[in-house]
Amino acid sequence: MTNADKLKNLLELEIIPDLEAAIDELFAAIDKGKNASKAQKDDLEEMREMRTECFAIVEELGRDELESDEVDELLAELVDMKTEE
Numbered sequence: 001m002t003n004a005d006k007l008k009n010l011l012e013l014e015i016i017p018d019l020e021a022a023i024d025e026l027f028a029a030i031d032k033g034k035n036a037s038k039a040q041k042d043d044l045e046e047m048r049e050m051r052t053e054c055f056a057i058v059e060e061l062g063r064d065e066l067e068s069d070e071v072d073e074l075l076a077e078l079v080d081m082k083t084e085e
Helices: 003-033 038-062 068-084
Strands: none
Touching: 003 038, 003 068
8 A cells, every 4th residue: 555545545534534523523512602712713714624625635646646755744744643632
């Protein structure tokens, strides 16, 4: 399995679902409180942007538009981010 495949799998099977779950949880918290705080709005916007970026990376991988060093760097960053959780 190439690093590009590993990156795609990590994004599709872990990162994006985790982001979507966190977005859903934040929406539920906002809905429960009937009013979103500035911090909640900022968090929601940041998570949405991250999700959009993840989908864009998956698309670029599908079109083979990323250089191998970019793939390696992204994979390392995401693995580090996942292990910090």
